[in-house]
Amino acid sequence: MFAIITLPTVVLDATANLKKHELENVSCCANVNVNRLLLSVNAPHPCCQWPRALTCTIYHAPLVSRQEIPPVFLCFRDRKEWADLEPVPQDDGPNPVVKIAYSEKFSDVYDYFRALLKNDERSERAFALTSEAIELNAANYTVWHYRRVLLQALSKDLREEMRYITAIIEEQPKNYQVWHHRRMVVEWLNDPSEELEFIADILSQDAKNYHAWQHRQWVIQEYKLWDDELDFVENLLEEDVRNNSAWNQRHFVISHTSGFSDAMEREIQYCLYQIKKAPNNESAWNYLKGILQPLGLSAQPGLLERVLELKQTHCSPYLLAFLFDCYEDALENSKENVAEEEQQKTLKKALEICQLLAQEDTIRKEYWLFLGRSLKNKHGSSDPSDEPLADDPEPSVPVSEQQEMS
Amino acid sequence: MAEEESQFEEFEQIDFLRDRHVRFFQRTLQVLPERYASLETTRLTIIFFALSGLDVLDALDVIDRNTMIEWIYSLQVLPTEDQVNLSRCGFRGSSHIGIPYSTKGPGVLHPYDSGHVAMTYTGLCSLLILGDDLSRVNKQACLAGLRALQLEDGSFYAVPEGSENDIRFIYCAASICYMLDDWSGMDIQKAIEYIRGSLSYDNGFGQGAGRESHGGWTYCAIASLCLMGRLEEALSQRELDRIRRWCIMRQQSGFQGRPNKPVDTCYSFWVGATLELLDVFQYTNFDKNRSFILSTQDRLVGGFAKWPDSHPDPLHAYLGLCGLSLIGEPSLRKVHPALNITQRAFQHVQQLQQTWRDSTGSCSRQH
Numbered sequence: 001m002f003a004i005i006t007l008p009t010v011v012l013d014a015t016a017n018l019k020k021h022e023l024e025n026v027s028c029c030a031n032v033n034v035n036r037l038l039l040s041v042n043a044p045h046p047c048c049q050w051p052r053a054l055t056c057t058i059y060h061a062p063l064v065s066r067q068e069i070p071p072v073f074l075c076f077r078d079r080k081e082w083a084d085l086e087p088v089p090q091d092d093g094p095n096p097v098v099k100i101a102y103s104e105k106f107s108d109v110y111d112y113f114r115a116l117l118k119n120d121e122r123s124e125r126a127f128a129l130t131s132e133a134i135e136l137n138a139a140n141y142t143v144w145h146y147r148r149v150l151l152q153a154l155s156k157d158l159r160e161e162m163r164y165i166t167a168i169i170e171e172q173p174k175n176y177q178v179w180h181h182r183r184m185v186v187e188w189l190n191d192p193s194e195e196l197e198f199i200a201d202i203l204s205q206d207a208k209n210y211h212a213w214q215h216r217q218w219v220i221q222e223y224k225l226w227d228d229e230l231d232f233v234e235n236l237l238e239e240d241v242r243n244n245s246a247w248n249q250r251h252f253v254i255s256h257t258s259g260f261s262d263a264m265e266r267e268i269q270y271c272l273y274q275i276k277k278a279p280n281n282e283s284a285w286n287y288l289k290g291i292l293q294p295l296g297l298s299a300q301p302g303l304l305e306r307v308l309e310l311k312q313t314h315c316s317p318y319l320l321a322f323l324f325d326c327y328e329d330a331l332e333n334s335k336e337n338v339a340e341e342e343q344q345k346t347l348k349k350a351l352e353i354c355q356l357l358a359q360e361d362t363i364r365k366e367y368w369l370f371l372g373r374s375l376k377n378k379h380g381s382s383d384p385s386d387e388p389l390a391d392d393p394e395p396s397v398p399v400s401e402q403q404e405m406s
Numbered sequence: 407m408a409e410e411e412s413q414f415e416e417f418e419q420i421d422f423l424r425d426r427h428v429r430f431f432q433r434t435l436q437v438l439p440e441r442y443a444s445l446e447t448t449r450l451t452i453i454f455f456a457l458s459g460l461d462v463l464d465a466l467d468v469i470d471r472n473t474m475i476e477w478i479y480s481l482q483v484l485p486t487e488d489q490v491n492l493s494r495c496g497f498r499g500s501s502h503i504g505i506p507y508s509t510k511g512p513g514v515l516h517p518y519d520s521g522h523v524a525m526t527y528t529g530l531c532s533l534l535i536l537g538d539d540l541s542r543v544n545k546q547a548c549l550a551g552l553r554a555l556q557l558e559d560g561s562f563y564a565v566p567e568g569s570e571n572d573i574r575f576i577y578c579a580a581s582i583c584y585m586l587d588d589w590s591g592m593d594i595q596k597a598i599e600y601i602r603g604s605l606s607y608d609n610g611f612g613q614g615a616g617r618e619s620h621g622g623w624t625y626c627a628i629a630s631l632c633l634m635g636r637l638e639e640a641l642s643q644r645e646l647d648r649i650r651r652w653c654i655m656r657q658q659s660g661f662q663g664r665p666n667k668p669v670d671t672c673y674s675f676w677v678g679a680t681l682e683l684l685d686v687f688q689y690t691n692f693d694k695n696r697s698f699i700l701s702t703q704d705r706l707v708g709g710f711a712k713w714p715d716s717h718p719d720p721l722h723a724y725l726g727l728c729g730l731s732l733i734g735e736p737s738l739r740k741v742h743p744a745l746n747i748t749q750r751a752f753q754h755v756q757q758l759q760q761t762w763r764d765s766t767g768s769c770s771r772q773h
Contacts, residue, residue, distance in 0.1 A: 090500075093480055093507035095473040098449045098456070100438050114504030120517040139444040142503060142518055145567045180570045208667065210618065217616055242666040248618040251607050255616075282655065282665040290607030293648075321651075332644075367654050367689035 075105070076112040081125065087111035088118055106136050117146060122153040131164075138168060144177045148184055158189050166198060173202050179211045183218065192223040200232070207236060208245045217252060229253045241274050244283040251287065260291050264300075267291055272306065276314055285318035289325060297322075298330040317361035324353045324371070331379045340381065347379050420700040422730065423708065424737055427723065428465045430708030431456040434720050435469065447522070449500040450481060454528035455724035457535050461748045462727045462739050471536045476509050478532055483521045484513035485547050493554035494566050495547035496521020497529035511544070520566050521551050527578040530585045535751045539758060545586050552579055552591035560593065560600030561614065572613040573604055577626035580633045581745060587759045589634075598640045601627045608665075609648035621656055621663040624649070625676040632683050632744040650686050653677050657690055660698030660729075670712040671702045671722050674729025679743035682732055692733040699729050 076082045089111050092099060102110070113133045116126045130147040133140065151161060165182045172178055186192055196219065202212045220229060230253050236246040254263055271288040275281065292300055304326050311319055327350035334343055354372030358365045434456045438445070445452055457474070460466050481498045485491060491513060501507065503519050526548055533540060555562045555575065562575035576597050583591045603615040604627060610619025611627040628649070631637040641649070656662050661673035674695055681687035701714045702722070709718030710726030728746070731738040742752040 088504040090502060090504060091507045092501050093477060093509075095470075095477060097435055097474060097477045098438060098445075098452045099436070100440060100442050100446055100449075102440055102443070106440060106443065110502070114502075117518050118504060118516065137443045137446060140447050140502065141565065141569060142447065145565075146518065176570055208664070210613070210620070214613065214617055221616075244665040244667070245618050248606065248608075248612075252616045255607075286608035286665060290609075293607070363657055363659075363691045363694060364654060364689070366691075367686065370686070370689050 075108040076129075077108060082112060085112060085115045085119075088114035090114070109133055109136055113143065113146075117142070122150060124154065126150055127154060127156065134168070138172050138175055139177055141177050144181050148181070151185075152188075158185055161185050162189070162194065166194075169198075169202065173206065173209055174211060176211065179215050183215065186219070192219045192225065195219040196225060196228075196232075203236070207240060207243050210245075213245050213249065217249075220253075221256070226253060226257050230257075237274070241278050242281050242283055244286075247283040247287045251290065260294075264291065268300070268303070272310070275310065275319075279314040280316045280318070282318050285316075285322055289322055296329050296333055297326045298333060317357060317364075320353050320357050320360065324350055324357070327353065328375060331375070343379065344381055347375065350375055420697070420703070422700060422735060422737065423703060423705060424463060426705070426708030427727065428460065428463055428468060428708070430704075430718065430723055431459045431463075431465075431720075432468055434723075435474075446502050447499045448524070450478070450497060450525045450532070451499070451528045452720050453478070454532045454535075455720040457532050458747055458751075459720075459724040459727055461535050461751060462724075462731055462741060464737070464739055466535070475533060475536050475538050478529055478536075479509040479542055480507050481525065481529060482509075482543065483519055483547075483551070484511040484544055486513045486515045491515060491520075492547055492550045494520035495544065495551035496523065496526035497548075498522065499525040509542070518567075521548075523552065523555055523562055523564050523575045523578040523582070526551070527581045530582060531745075531747055531751075534585065534755050534758070535747060537754060540586075543586075545588065548582065548586065549588055549591040552582055555579070556592055556596070558596075559603075560596030560598070562592075573601065573611065573623050573626045573630075574613070576600065577630045580630040584633045584745065585755060587762060594634055594636065597630065598634070598636060601630060602640060605645070605649075609645075609652040610664075611649075618664060619652065621653075621661065621673045621677040621680075624653060625680045628680045628683050629744040629746075637683075646684060650681070650684050653681050653684070654686060654690060657695065659694045660702075661695070668713065669698060671699055671710050671729065672712065672725040674699050675725040675732065675746075678729055678732045679741070679746070682743045687732060696730065696733055696735070699726050702726060 077087060087108070089107070109129070109132050113129060116129060127147065127150045130143055130150065133143045134147070137143070150156070151158070162182075162185055165178060165185060169175075169178045169182060186195060196216070199212050199216045199219070202209060203216075206212075220226060230250070233246050233250045233253060236243055237250070240246070254260060254267070260267065268288065268291075271284050274284045275288075278284070289297065292303070298304070304323075307319060307323060307326070311323070327346050330346050331343060331350070351372050354368045354375075357368040358372075361368065434452060453474070457466070457469070460469065478497075481500070483491070483495045483498055485495055495513075498505075498519070499522050503516065505514055505516060505519055508514075530540070530543065530548075533543070551566070552562075554566050555564070556579070557563065557571055559571075560576070561571040561573065562579050563569050563571050564575055579592045580597070583589045600614070601611070604611045604613065604617070604623065606612050606617070606619040608619050610621075611624040612619050613623045617623075628637070631640050638646075655665070656673060656677045658669050660669040660671060661677040662669045663673050663676070678687060678690070678695070681690060699710065702711045702716070702718075703709075703726070704711060704718040707718060709720070709723035711718045712722050727738060728741050731741045732743070739748040739750055741747070742749055745752060745755075747755075
């Protein structure tokens, strides 16, 4: 990049407004009595943004003044090292749709990108240009693909590339292309050693970033980095017990390591402990139900009693729904020798829960009533003395009040 | 308790500003400022949001259909004379690669030009919404391009050069096969396996196995199975009931995408449409859903945002409308929940497919 300074004065040195480790990339020029001085800065370290300004120390005997000069971008079409290439404009035809109004600078970079692409040029200048193109639009997957082609064709330093992609992801952590690029570089290096720490850093900024979690799962599974992950998950749950991503990761780790048979009692304990701390936490209840579901909720001895106890002091719609699911599971999986009377008792309890849910979880009132009706239709006896469920319309007609739009 | 709440809601009655939304989509179709640069490679999806949005608003008369149709066809990656690029065919997201504008074949050989599965999907949708008969689509080339994208595990890449692979692109593939009425574009069985593998312990679907369940990916899973006609083959009644529960728990006012995350307008469609496909949307709370969606309406520029007091964007504007359509907003056309186009456009698709079946051998003519 270049800065153009108009001066009657002498520039003795210039330092750029860059981060510390980039200073070595700035070269200084000195000239005497020149009206215009072209101050050149070697391409800054690829992982950093263009400096916002060059701060020049200008000596004009006997005064010293500091000027801030905004850098002027020299178009590729004006750079002699690019004169051999014919830029390729974007061609949207006579009636473009959703046209994006690009500045001259943007078009210039991408006109040259398109030119390189057409010739499939494999060169350092092409590689440098991809950095500029990425700076302008990091979501352009063609640029990233071309950059990967060049990384391999030119045998570029992949450790350097890791530093580059680290910085880009820190700035744009919700972009698909940057995470995919990182994954490719990690695969080429066959070195995941920085990953867990890096992802932890991204998660410290947004603990639920889906891309970060996905990358983390890939790294752990691919390179068998399971050892410390349960601790990592527990720390996150300490920070925020409602972090659904962390609960999911807990399930991921345990299902791929110890499995849930021996660990079941410990995990149930963990859930109930977290539920006591924060009763209205859907994630904890989903986890509890999720680990018990494969064996059947009613198969776990003593669990129903524990939950009924919890109902007195730490009730929530999630607890009630869990109870309903326990009762339903008991009805579905009742053994041959379970008396009809027992079944009807369980059904009655389940229907009471539905009524309670319809009152407590009002936004889902119609759903809870529907569940009750469905359960009754499936498991109800033909005894005419059975009390009908409150608000029980004919099963085929949906509750219609809410569907009249005012 | 419930009666008091609805009285308060009457005070807050927010009106739906149809004309603003029409103008929002009209402006989207014209010129966007440079800060939208990150949308360059996905411009065709933006067109889809705007066109389908205008269709839902019953306002397609404001645009010049033929202009749009021509521009969309210019994005088709057609086979070259020798067909060496067949596995790269489909539609591009935009002209960003620099291929000279052309609406007819043969294709131009370029080392980096290929279709993108989401662009092929939204390109075909957009043409159908505009009433086009797809006669200029090289269907066999699109299907060849699609086959090249499917992996062993059943998921799809977005582009033949490689990209991330997940359930989103299965949905795009299923939609493409559905619209072209030709399932040779994908291995359905493998796709079903991947979808089943993405079912989480908490009964929502993640982007792939082991990943956190999410409203968007749940939509992709269920809608794909519906388009394939395999919903009840792939999932048991018990599994379907559990999925219904996961989805219906997403409603807080509007809908959230994941447990313990904030509600966001777009999930009124992703989760709402899933519930509709599973026959239980009628049991959700329409009033609270409507109030939330309208709270994200931008009263000045039109469109909808993900949250109240945020900037609107084409995706949320379109999905906000779809969310309102699902609950029966009077001035909006009904939306086909699996294909995510209006029922009107869907009828056009069905009629078109009937003519293909009726005609004798002319339906797969190559260009």
